[in-house]
Amino acid sequence: MKPLDSQNFNRQLEKRVKKVITDYDLIDEGDKVAVALSGGKDSILTLHIFDKFQRESDFDFELMAIAIDEGTRSYREEGIKSARNNAQKLGVDYYEVSLKKELGFTLDQAAKFYQTACVPCGVFRRYLLNRTAHNLGVDKLATGHNLDDEIQSFLMSFARADVRRFGKFGPKQERIHPKMVPRIKPLWLIPEKEVGMWAVLNEVEVHLAECPYAHQSLRSRLKSYLNNLEENRSGTKLKILEFFQKNLRINKKEVKLYECQICGEPSSVSICKACEMREFIKNQLY
Template identity: 60%
Template sequence: MVAQEEFNKNIENNVKETIETYGLLAHNEKVAVALSGGKDSILTLHMLNKFKEEYNLDLVAITIDEGISGYRNEGVEAARKNAEEIGVKLIEKSFLDEFNFKLDDIFSFYKSACIPCGVFRRYLLNKTAYEVGACKIATGHNLDDEIQSFLMTFARADFRRFSKFGPKLNTIHEKLIPRIKPLWNVPEKDVGTWAVLNDIDVHFAECPYSHMSARSKIKGFLNKIESERKGTKANILRSFDQTFQFEKKPATLYECKKCGEPSSMDVCKACEMLEEIGGYLGD
């Protein structure tokens, strides 16, 4: 029990230090938690609930059902259970209700299912958070997620995306809700340990489409290096933080001519893909 309490306190202190160091929270804010039902998003919800009184936060959770047969239902149930136990309102959205298709219907149109999934999930999260008046969206990105994204961006030479990294993304458009990452400095294995030690109801299963992504390969590569040289992941994160903290240049955003959502182009990626998918489906 003492070991469990000490571990929990270390996690809490880690998150608190990130919040204070990078100014993730301010008093009297409404914060929307992107709650998938997985271990990372549920730990984020529990941690923000711990600081709810200190910052006088108004918490709300948003769950997106992408439409993945045999997988997503368990995550949604875990999200519902945790939100109910903590007393946080849960807003549920789905690809089917919003776009009239499931991810299972359209994933084959793309090299990886993660491409349309990411675009439409971010679109719905931002749109919903804006509609409920949230000041920020808290995501469950952990240390491992962040360095995987860094390396993927390097591999693609997509330097525009560097402005999207870091524990806090500031307002660059009035309709684009800023993102915060309270678990930015928490290793993925610690998140899993927290869920098991505290018997938290989380959805541990990996997405059946994850094997299609470059991220899964980079994740395996990093885990191998970490097993041989402990501390490598933390060193990579510190290196990126120092290298790019002065190089971030936020993109100029406009409003999509079709849907009115924030976009770096005349037509946002979601609307562009909806038109493509309509052609594939014969709509």
């Protein structure tokens, strides 16, 4: 088998990412864009490809990175190290936020009180990413969600009949509150397998270890199932995404957001989920 040409592979991948950015207007001229940098392959690819687009003046924007240290022992340290090293290597401004310092406990401590650690992890990561990005004056928060991630999220919401979440899918979210930084997903059409190939072909430092809590999640089981389907029927994942695009066009009704009475962050109720969970966890711990 002929070895892959890394330069050609990179060009084709960058071309598809650039098409998503252009087709969905992910970046406006002069935007301040922050990459949610975990240290894993997806967010590291997002950082590298955005850095290249910026240097080559494909798009006019300011770039920075934000990393959240959730405090998962024997796992998070390596991801943070990868995030720091890549940001430093590229000369990208890097901001690191600790769950322990900001909220008073680690994810390991919080996980004890939930059926799956993914619940507090998702709530607190989104909370700290948005708050940090807003405080830094960020216009867009870029995440490393790839094609596989999006399909898994679609099917998880579909299985739960959580129709409200369909409006949150897609490569771009609009600003629905002055303090809510819009999310963009430049890797929206890039399969996870190709992200891994990029990291290997380009010998980029990434954190490849799986989260120790991943086995608890529905997402993990769906991931295995979809990978088996794709192996037997190539193109299945893309067809699922196309199905959702064509047949589940949920009208994105205007969501009324308030400000949390405790922290002041955007919330659909008087007390945001992060503050509600934080108080519960602290009461259990202390």
